[in-house]
Amino acid sequence: MSNTIPLLEPDPYTVALDQVAALDTQIARLSAVRARRVTEAARRLHRQAPVDMSTAGPVWSSARVERIELVTELALLTRRTEHRTATLVDTSTALVDRLPATLAAVSSGRLSWEHAEVIVKHAEGLEGDALATYDTRLASLAVEVNPRQLEKKARQEVELAQPSTAVERAEKAAATRRIYVDPAADGMASLTLFAPAPEIHAIADRAVRLAAGLKTAGDPRSMGHLKVDVLTDLLLNGEPSIPGATRGIRGRVHVMVPAMTLLGVGEEAAILRGYGPIDPATAAQLTADATSWRRILTDPITGRILNTDPRDYRPTAAMIDHARLVHPECVFPGCTVPAEQADMDHTEDHAYGGDTIPENLAPLSAGHHRVKHHTRWEFVQNGDDTLTATSPAGHVYTIRPEGRMQAAPQALMKAAAAVAATTMEEDLADCPF
Numbered sequence: 001m002s003n004t005i006p007l008l009e010p011d012p013y014t015v016a017l018d019q020v021a022a023l024d025t026q027i028a029r030l031s032a033v034r035a036r037r038v039t040e041a042a043r044r045l046h047r048q049a050p051v052d053m054s055t056a057g058p059v060w061s062s063a064r065v066e067r068i069e070l071v072t073e074l075a076l077l078t079r080r081t082e083h084r085t086a087t088l089v090d091t092s093t094a095l096v097d098r099l100p101a102t103l104a105a106v107s108s109g110r111l112s113w114e115h116a117e118v119i120v121k122h123a124e125g126l127e128g129d130a131l132a133t134y135d136t137r138l139a140s141l142a143v144e145v146n147p148r149q150l151e152k153k154a155r156q157e158v159e160l161a162q163p164s165t166a167v168e169r170a171e172k173a174a175a176t177r178r179i180y181v182d183p184a185a186d187g188m189a190s191l192t193l194f195a196p197a198p199e200i201h202a203i204a205d206r207a208v209r210l211a212a213g214l215k216t217a218g219d220p221r222s223m224g225h226l227k228v229d230v231l232t233d234l235l236l237n238g239e240p241s242i243p244g245a246t247r248g249i250r251g252r253v254h255v256m257v258p259a260m261t262l263l264g265v266g267e268e269a270a271i272l273r274g275y276g277p278i279d280p281a282t283a284a285q286l287t288a289d290a291t292s293w294r295r296i297l298t299d300p301i302t303g304r305i306l307n308t309d310p311r312d313y314r315p316t317a318a319m320i321d322h323a324r325l326v327h328p329e330c331v332f333p334g335c336t337v338p339a340e341q342a343d344m345d346h347t348e349d350h351a352y353g354g355d356t357i358p359e360n361l362a363p364l365s366a367g368h369h370r371v372k373h374h375t376r377w378e379f380v381q382n383g384d385d386t387l388t389a390t391s392p393a394g395h396v397y398t399i400r401p402e403g404r405m406q407a408a409p410q411a412l413m414k415a416a417a418a419v420a421a422t423t424m425e426e427d428l429a430d431c432p433f
Helices: 012-048 062-078 082-098 100-107 113-123 128-144 147-161 163-174 197-216 223-237 280-288 317-326 366-374 410-430
Strands: 178-183 189-194 270-272 276-278 343-346 361-364 378-381 387-390 396-399
Touching: 012 062, 012 082, 012 100, 012 113, 062 082, 062 366, 082 100, 082 113, 100 113, 100 128, 113 128, 113 147, 128 147, 197 223, 270 280, 317 361, 343 366, 361 366
Parallel strands: none
Antiparallel strands: 178 189, 270 276, 343 361, 378 387, 387 396
């Protein structure tokens, strides 16, 4: 009689973890393939030699036209922001053209795409032997750390390679400081302040100190909530100390509230410009404190905002308001720049006969306004507040109005008509003639 040792079944949890790691390896390998394809697309576009399509103003170089056309095309095809797409393009071309060791590590699955982005970001400005040494060194170091840990190592390697450029690189980085808003769910949003690290840490430290003082005094809010609340209070109510800055400025928001919703009859959501639908209670609070009102007439059948005809070349204030209400954001596909911060563009160029009428006006961010005039992107107004955008590669996108009110429900229309008829009968009955 033989003795057999039973085989133990593998732990399902361990199997699942191993499968995740294996998939990450496959994703890294595919990312390397994608990098080569992105670079190939860039090279093929270069062979087409696209030129500036504008009729006036400064002429863009062919390289700039190529860059913008490639980034905007890929952003829409891959549903990325243009910022993330530009990072994809820069990382891909840098790996293929300048960082062979890092590309090989990604191709083998030993490095993730996130690691590659860190290595590429810090390689900017390195050339020759310094670049080759950096590439080899970082490709080896990266397999042992996560991307955040790699950031510190990459900075250290760059300092060793060319320490004399540290100040120049810091000044160049400071020039990219910016602020932007990302909407979130349930009436929330994120405010990102991208600025030099000392200022950011000082801001965070002040928030902690102010919050700690309130907490010590017995405030029941958590430290996390207190830090948010004290910074919000400073930003909204504090006075600026920067020389030349205007004092006493207060923030403004624009809310479009259907009259029936305001009266408690309709159910259509109010719209916070630049964000989207908000709940009725928030809308009621904002409208109760409103410093000014403007009545907007809409067609009850189609929901379109009604407006008057133009009288001269420049759009009237009413036309601009109309375009911003219909399209609260830049109409370039994927762009989220608020209409108030965008240019008012004649969709059909005024120089080619385009009229200054609401049906030919739409907000375009300053950057995308230039893209429209300098590249092969084409836009057409369809007469129903929608626009059709055609990319240089022939892809077609439809831009729909976000600011249009819903058409009034039939039941509400009938009820309104009945009330009007009853009122007219009563008026006729009371008429002495």
